[in-house]
Amino acid sequence: MDDDDVRRGQPTVHKAYDEWTAILAGDALLTLAFEILARDETHPDALVRAELVTGVARAAGGRGMVKGQMLDLAAEKRGEPSSPTVAHIGELQGLKTGALIACACEAGAILAQAAPGERAALREFGWQLGLAFQIADDLLDAEGDETTVGKATGKDSTAGKATLIGLLGLPMARTLLTETEQKAIAALAPFGTKAAILVEAARFAASRAH
Amino acid sequence: MDDDDVRRGQPTVHKAYDEWTAILAGDALLTLAFEILARDETHPDALVRAELVTGVARAAGGRGMVKGQMLDLAAEKRGEPSSPTVAHIGELQGLKTGALIACACEAGAILAQAAPGERAALREFGWQLGLAFQIADDLLDAEGDETTVGKATGKDSTAGKATLIGLLGLPMARTLLTETEQKAIAALAPFGTKAAILVEAARFAASRAH
Numbered sequence: 001m002d003d004d005d006v007r008r009g010q011p012t013v014h015k016a017y018d019e020w021t022a023i024l025a026g027d028a029l030l031t032l033a034f035e036i037l038a039r040d041e042t043h044p045d046a047l048v049r050a051e052l053v054t055g056v057a058r059a060a061g062g063r064g065m066v067k068g069q070m071l072d073l074a075a076e077k078r079g080e081p082s083s084p085t086v087a088h089i090g091e092l093q094g095l096k097t098g099a100l101i102a103c104a105c106e107a108g109a110i111l112a113q114a115a116p117g118e119r120a121a122l123r124e125f126g127w128q129l130g131l132a133f134q135i136a137d138d139l140l141d142a143e144g145d146e147t148t149v150g151k152a153t154g155k156d157s158t159a160g161k162a163t164l165i166g167l168l169g170l171p172m173a174r175t176l177l178t179e180t181e182q183k184a185i186a187a188l189a190p191f192g193t194k195a196a197i198l199v200e201a202a203r204f205a206a207s208r209a210h
Numbered sequence: 211m212d213d214d215d216v217r218r219g220q221p222t223v224h225k226a227y228d229e230w231t232a233i234l235a236g237d238a239l240l241t242l243a244f245e246i247l248a249r250d251e252t253h254p255d256a257l258v259r260a261e262l263v264t265g266v267a268r269a270a271g272g273r274g275m276v277k278g279q280m281l282d283l284a285a286e287k288r289g290e291p292s293s294p295t296v297a298h299i300g301e302l303q304g305l306k307t308g309a310l311i312a313c314a315c316e317a318g319a320i321l322a323q324a325a326p327g328e329r330a331a332l333r334e335f336g337w338q339l340g341l342a343f344q345i346a347d348d349l350l351d352a353e354g355d356e357t358t359v360g361k362a363t364g365k366d367s368t369a370g371k372a373t374l375i376g377l378l379g380l381p382m383a384r385t386l387l388t389e390t391e392q393k394a395i396a397a398l399a400p401f402g403t404k405a406a407i408l409v410e411a412a413r414f415a416a417s418r419a420h
Contacts, residue, residue, distance in 0.1 A: 001230055001233065001234075020211060020283050021280070021283075023211065023233055023236075024211075024276050024279060024280050024283075026233075026237070027236070027237075027240060027270075027271075027276050028271050028272035028276040028277075029272075030237060030240060030241065031240065031267050031270050031271035031272070031276070032267070032271055032272060034244040034263055034267045035263070035264060035267030035268060035271060037263070038248070038260045038261075038263035038264045038267065039260075039264050045256075046255075046256040046257035046259070046260045047256035049256070049260045049263075050248045050249075050256040050259045050260055050263075051248075053244055053245070053247070053248035053259075053260075053263050054245060054248045054249050057241050057242070057244045057245030057248065058245060060237075060241050061237075061238050061241035061242055061245060062238035062239075062241070062242060066234050066237050066238040066241070067238075069234060070231070070234050073230050073231075073234075
């Protein structure tokens with residue numbers, strides 16, 4: 001949808017094949033996600049499976065990721081003359097990335113039939129992880145090298161796209177990234193050393209751009 | 211995907227808005243279907259909800275409707291020099307239309323927690339209904355008027371697309387439509403007069419082109 005020719009160093013589907021194939025591959029994979037969540041092998045308790053489907057559908061659909069993508073494209077199309085606020089960009093990025101990552105983390109708690117407090121903690125962790133990922137992505141776009149990043153860089157400023165970096169400047173964006181990483185790690189406190197791998201994930205997401 | 215400008219007398223989404231919006235609307239609606247199937251209000255038994263999700267996902271996804279659409283586009287792109295058989299077209303149309311209509315009919319049986327035999331009967335009804343719908347659609351494309359049909363007609367022959375009509379000719383295609391309508395109605399025999407509305411549906415699907 002952003003018309004990139006390259007992802008992770010590989011040609012994108014619409015480049016390697018054509019646009020129809022890319023659209024159908026997207027539909028097939030989106031549908032496959034729900035098939036996998038709902039089938040017996042995923043969890044013996046059907047209520048767990050139904051909750052997973054509902055959670056992913058809410059995070060990915062018209063009030064989640066799709067909405068974020070639509071708002072983003074609409075802003076790009078209008079040329080967005082009015083200055084968006086940090087809160088506005090945060091909401092948009094939350095919809096585009098945060099909601100789905102938060103859902104993925106909460107899904108672990110749903111599968112383990114964890115207590116509501118643990119479920120909320122993992123959700124909060126995922127939300128902050130998503131924000132950190134997105135800020136790091138913007139920093140890489142502003143500063144990174146195409147070969148290392150695996151996709152075209154400098155696109156946001158070329159497109160005149162409103163990002164946190166454009167609004168805050170690089171040093172404040174980097175501070176925000178560190179704060180977000182710390183919030184993600186703090187959310188994991190109730191799990192102690194059991195959450196070590198998730199702490200690593202938060203550090204990795206942020207360190208991509210450090 | 212077939213680049214039509216009109217559906218049911220209305221401009222298509224990619225015409226009224228743009229292609230991005232059409233893709234995102236498709237993703238949002240596909241996702242919404244699974245959200246609705248999985249949420250509590252749909253059925254008190256979570257196993258029923260999970261079965262509905264699995265059924266729709268299998269019918270719509272990469273081994274169902276998406277596969278049918280992909281095969282159809284691939285054949286169109288190649289110009290399909292080799293003559294496809296009636297069986298081949300039947301399989302393609304079964305994937306594109308039949309699988310999802312069969313699934314919709316079976317879903318009624320799943321929701322009602324009906325016996326396996328009743329579930330199979332409704333599935334068979336849906337499969338034949340889907341075939342009838344597709345044959346009628348081809349007949350309308352070959353013979354219909356754009357204003358009555360609500361979309362562009364004569365597209366298949368213009369595109370040199372292999373259809374049952376091209377292979378069988380109009381009279382045999384009409385005979386096949388009547389036979390398929392009868393098979394659909396026969397599948398409903400176990401339900402007696404309770405299935406009157408479904409008998410009407412089969413008659414309606416076929417009568418569009420009578």
